[in-house]
Amino acid sequence: xxxxxxxxxxxxxxxxxxxxxxxxxxxxxxxxxxxxxxxxxxxxxxxxxxxxxxxxxxxxxxxxxxxxxxxxxxxxxxxxxxxxxxxxxxxxxxxxxxxxxxxxxxxxxxx
Amino acid sequence: xxxxxxxxxxxxxxxxxxxxxxxxxxxxxxxxxxxxxxxxxxxxxxxxxxxxxxxxxxxxxxxxxxxxxxxxxxxxxxxxxxxxxxxxxxxxxxxxxxxxxxxxxxxxxxxxxxx
Numbered sequence: 001x002x003x004x005x006x007x008x009x010x011x012x013x014x015x016x017x018x019x020x021x022x023x024x025x026x027x028x029x030x031x032x033x034x035x036x037x038x039x040x041x042x043x044x045x046x047x048x049x050x051x052x053x054x055x056x057x058x059x060x061x062x063x064x065x066x067x068x069x070x071x072x073x074x075x076x077x078x079x080x081x082x083x084x085x086x087x088x089x090x091x092x093x094x095x096x097x098x099x100x101x102x103x104x105x106x107x108x109x110x111x
Numbered sequence: 112x113x114x115x116x117x118x119x120x121x122x123x124x125x126x127x128x129x130x131x132x133x134x135x136x137x138x139x140x141x142x143x144x145x146x147x148x149x150x151x152x153x154x155x156x157x158x159x160x161x162x163x164x165x166x167x168x169x170x171x172x173x174x175x176x177x178x179x180x181x182x183x184x185x186x187x188x189x190x191x192x193x194x195x196x197x198x199x200x201x202x203x204x205x206x207x208x209x210x211x212x213x214x215x216x217x218x219x220x221x222x223x224x225x226x
Contacts, residue, residue: 006153032213043115043201043217044154089153093213097142097161097205098169101153 002027004092006102013080014110021075021105023090028071030092034099035064035075038087047088048075080109114138115218117202122223124196132187132221134202143185144203144215147171154201160185189223196225 005024013019023033034049050057050064050073057064061078077084090102115136124130136143142161146154156169160179174193179185185204189196199222203215 004153009151034213034215036217041220043117043203043220045217046214049214097159097213098156099144099213099215101146101155103151103153 002100004090004100004102006090006105008105009103010106010108012108012110015081017080017109019077019080019084019107019109021088021090021107022072023074023092023102024070024072025092025100026071027092027094029094030100032093033064033066033073034091034093035062036089036091036101038089038104044089077107080107082109082111085109115202115204115216117200117218117221120219120221122221124223124225126225127191128225129188129190130196130223130225132189132200132202132223134185134187134218135183136185136202136204136216136218137183138204138216139182140204140206140216141182142205143179144205145169145175145177145185145187146201146203148199148201148220157187157200189225196223198223 035047036044037047038044048059048062063076066073085108087104089104091099093099118133144159145157158177160166176188201220202218205215
């Protein structure tokens with residue numbers, strides 16, 4: 001029940017494409033859903049986050065869509081660029097400070 | 112510059128030796144975390160601390176130990192009891208109850224290789 005399932009494992013898109021990464025969870029006590037971006041050899045950095053009381057959040061080219069009834073959320077990257085090539089992790093947190101991470105999606109954006 | 116410092120970036124040890132990984136933050140955050148990252152896997156929580164002199168086990172605490180004597184510092188010791196210690200170790204911090212508790216800031220990581 002504590003898992004966050006992330007798909008796909010890897011993704012290749014052309015520059016300008018819209019990669020979509022999906023995550024699903026079971027624990028309805030989760031109340032914060034962040035996405036992290038990680039470049040090779042670096043620590044992850046928070047990209048965007050959403051709470052379950054909203055269905056969509058946009059920050060620049062990054063959009064989270066949230067479906068509370070389906071217990072699913074997804075990351076869309078508009079007009080993707082080669083510099084977006086990285087590993088993306090979805091995550092879910094609840095009030096005890098614990099954050100559960102998905103397994104990650106390796107994105108490669110072709111120039 | 113505010114941030115999280117982890118040292119060293121690369122660490123090599125012989126099997127059977129304990130090793131301590133350093134993590135320092137100057138963000139004035141209450142909470143600190145240690146994660147382990149293996150290839151193709153997400154981040155797994157080893158230990159976390161919400162406040163000085165207090166810490167809790169995460170999902171994979173066996174073979175690890177921590178201390179939190181100062182707000183700024185949260186060192187992780189990988190003991191010889193850890194069966195598979197070679198991994199990328201990430202330290203993180205968050206504001207805790209004084210702010211947004213869940214937004215975590217990560218350090219650059221330490222890659223530990225045990226042979």
